[in-house]
Amino acid sequence: MSKIDSVKKNIEAGKKLVKDIESLEKIRLQFLGKKGQITDLMKGLGELNPEERKSHAEELNNIKNDLNNFISLKSETFDDEELSKQLSSEKLDLTLVSQITEGRIHPITQVIDEVIAIFADLDFCIAEGPEVETDYNNFTALNTSENHPARQMHDTFYVNSKTDEMPNVLRTHTSPVQIRSMLKGKPPFRLIAPGKTFRCDNDQTHTPMFHQVEGLVIDKNSNMGHLKGCLETFLREFFETSSPKMRFRPSHFPFTEPSAEVDIGYKKDGNQIIIGEGDSWLEILGCGMVHPNVLKNVNIDPNEYQGYAFGVGIERLAMLKYGISDLRTFYDNDLRWLKHFGFVPLDIPSISGGLSR
């Protein structure tokens, strides 16, 4: 028997002994390792004559390839067996659920964000002002003199312990932000001012603090037609309805002339409020052309500039859009209510993504 044949025989015998990854490695070393039987024979090829060398080399290569194939096949099988053994021992019951912590955004924040998204798209900027205001900014500059009956209607909260000064007020509306913004800049103006407002009133339908958003547009030609266009666009976008029904009613605000209140048409279907249908009306905002006296008070010539202003109650918007029936619940801070009416943190209203889901 040639050396090659005996190696062949040894290989066949070795193969039969392979039962796991270790024994497989053993025969690899036995034949293909540095001192393996095939390796030895390969080393000895140099001593043969050219013809023998060629035929031996060919045969040895075949044997080597066969063995390599055997080894890789076997090792794959053993890996698979190993893995399935591991898998059968690893088991998690994923119907057990771990605690998920995610907070909620208050509806007031959500609605203000919606309003901002709409008006930002219409080229309005967001103006800010303090919650404590001077009497002048809150009333006088807004054409509401000291004895104006509208002052009584406002149920103002007063602060200021210095008796010799005019008391400051907690702003009764967001309109003083108009004054601050116009004093600071130059026309044209196109802004909204969302924020907290305060009135000394506390019952089923009033809370001492609530939120408004003020709007102001001043330029050389904005008129009541634009005011209508502005509010129609806003209500259409906000209520996400193609055709909001609107009704302008003459009203009175000292700082606008002409003034109007706007009602929105709705229908009640069970507990649902459907905006844009039916023939019930709900007052939703006040608006008008900015009074010439207001412009004069902020050093703007009313013969050159004109424009409109409006004010909307944020809670009222939230109640209508999201079916919240009780104003007082906004300030109850009941975590169950927040879970129900609050918003998922990353539901950020945008024009591209839509205001609501």
Add this chain to the structure above:
Amino acid sequence: MKFTIDWLKEHLETKATDTEIINKLTAIGLEVEEVIDAVALYGDFIIGEVVKEEKHPNADKLKICKVNIGNKIVDVVCGAPNVTKGMKAVYAPPGSTIPVNQMKLKVAKIRGVESSGMLCSEYELGISELHEGIIQMPEDSKVGSSYVDQMNLDNIMIEIGITPNRQDCLGVYGIARDLSAAGLGNLKELEVPKIQSKYKNPISTTFEKKADQKSCYAFGSRYIKNVKNCESPQWLKDKLTSIGLKPISALVDVTNYILFDYNRPLHVYDADKINGNIVVRSARKNEAFFGLDDKEYSLEEGMCVISDDKTALGLGGILGGISSSCDLDTKNVLLESALFSPENTANTGRKLFIDSDARYRFERGVDANSLNIGLDKAALLIQEICGGEISDTEICGNIPTETKEIPFDLIKNSSRLGIEIDQSEIEKILNKLGIKNKKNNNILLCTIPSWRHDIHGEADLSEEVIRIKGFDAIPVLPIRTENKINEVILSRTYKNNLRSKRFLAQRGGNELVTWSFSSSKDSKFYSNNQRLKIKNPISEDLDILRPSLIPNLLTAIKKNISRGFDSFSIFEVGSQFTSDTPGDQKNIACGLKSGIKTEKNWNSQKVDFDSYDVQADILALVNHLMAKNKNIEIKTGAPDWYHPGRSASLIINKDTVLGYFGELHPKIIKHHKIKNRVLAFELFIDEVPLSSKKTTNKESYFESDFQTVDRDFAFIVNKDVEAKTMINLPFKADEKLVKNVQIFDVFEGEAIGNDKKSLAIKVTLQASDRTLNETEIQDVSKKIVDLIQQKTAGVVRS
């Protein structure tokens, strides 16, 4: 302002239906708030006579009444103490609805006795608050007739809201004028009475000082002698009850009628109770006055009083006095029709907290020309009902006569309203409102009538025109701009507010919105500044501007504990105040955590929130708001409202406080009656630095690709050595090579001594231009150990 459609039609000739009238009122700015159809409300009620009453066998306070209702006699169980045999009452049959509570009546057994229907009190009919006894109808009421017929209620009552500028519509006549301008019919001509008086008013009027004319422009009066005061005739009583007023006596009812009909406040004095003559004057300091509302007032100088030679008889334009009031024995009267200044009336009313129909009108401005007409109308009506002889009119002061003229530019009007309205239409609207106008090119010269105190300029005239024409006519115009007006939409501080909210909610926080007020009791721990007090708080619990967001959030926690919650992660982003001056407010993001962080469950034990959770919140939030925050450090210690040993401050740029965090002081938690520890953080959003120049470019980028090496060290140090020190020192040992330092173990125990602790750090080393060799690593390590040992007096733990 209440009126009935019948009353309105006394002034307005119209074919319009009730619905048309109601819709038009709202459309022209006289917003209809309520419509009460008396027939719908009271149509089922019948006049019944109690023919027999006996005690209920099973109830002491109840009676069984046999009630004759015309066609039959019914049994009614009644609990009213005033029910007696022979009494005429208002009977509500089964099937009818009780107005006050919308209860539908059924035949029912009351304590075992069947009762069909009930006898009603004024309260049940929604007329007044009286519910002690049932209504006693006049003896001549017809048994079996309907209550509506008996009371002449067959009309529709409308209540409208009048905006403060429209004092001219505080009388039915003014409303009729507005409706007629809006094309709903013709305003009937006002009858101006003529009185032939045979004698001079015996009571003269003077102003005490010239200055008193500033608060009372004119005081007119007529004397009527030999009157016989009585109950008002039925038509007058019906008028007043139809708008919810209580008839008192003819003299008083007449003045009320003229007030609501013609919008003219009047007052009637019992002339025999006047001592001498009338003096219009300023009140004396602390002068006592007894009002018709049965209250005593202490007056101040400057308040306008109508006085006789001795005492104040009335508060001008606001309230009459008891001392000169009329009763059924009154024989001679002085009838007042005056003109008080809006400012003085408003001031006095506000100071004394008196709301009256007269004040309401005078502070909004009363038509000067109504002084004489109203006086004469009332005098004649009194004479008609009570007899007597009318004197001439005494007028003290001057009735203002100047008229206001406004040039109304029609081109500007179009550019204001966004619609061109035919000039003829504008003229017609103005004329019907009583605004006379003359054309001159594009200008209408308008003369404002005496009853309109609210028209001062062109914008007001535009409002009149469009109010009557209707806003529907204005076309809707697009408002998108061609060129951007605003460079910046949201200020960066505002953006930080919004981002904080979303970020904290995403970290598990629930956003609350609490009052900007707080209670001084809860807030005393944060500030004692007296300049936060609200002068007229709505309640004791909300008496100051909040100096901190924490107390309101603690109150919310307490409330939710009682709702069954035991785990809290809440926050608010809002303002807190440092004084009562505008602008002295700070934007704060404040988060509170308390109770259970993780419930005991299948893979972990129960874990409570601790100070490290709020630390993580504030640090993560700061990271979110400012990506580059190299100059931030944590300093042990925070203000008094925190636990002294478990709190810290966040400092930026060496000395600016960015926020606080840690455990709230146990005494505050106890004050709120909360048992668990509460952790809090406060971030001053205004202090978050905004880079001076906005650039979208990031800083230049470089990271080394050479190998990093980690080396661990452990030191035993005194307990008061802060982790911060341990982290900072390696960087100081070699600024170039030390890339990161982390604490991976903290150990305390007797083995190393009770005043010691072991801190273990992992230091990451890397060079930017080469792989470090062993010698270099050894050198840096030695520098680190030496420096830490030197600075902390610690030793390497072996």
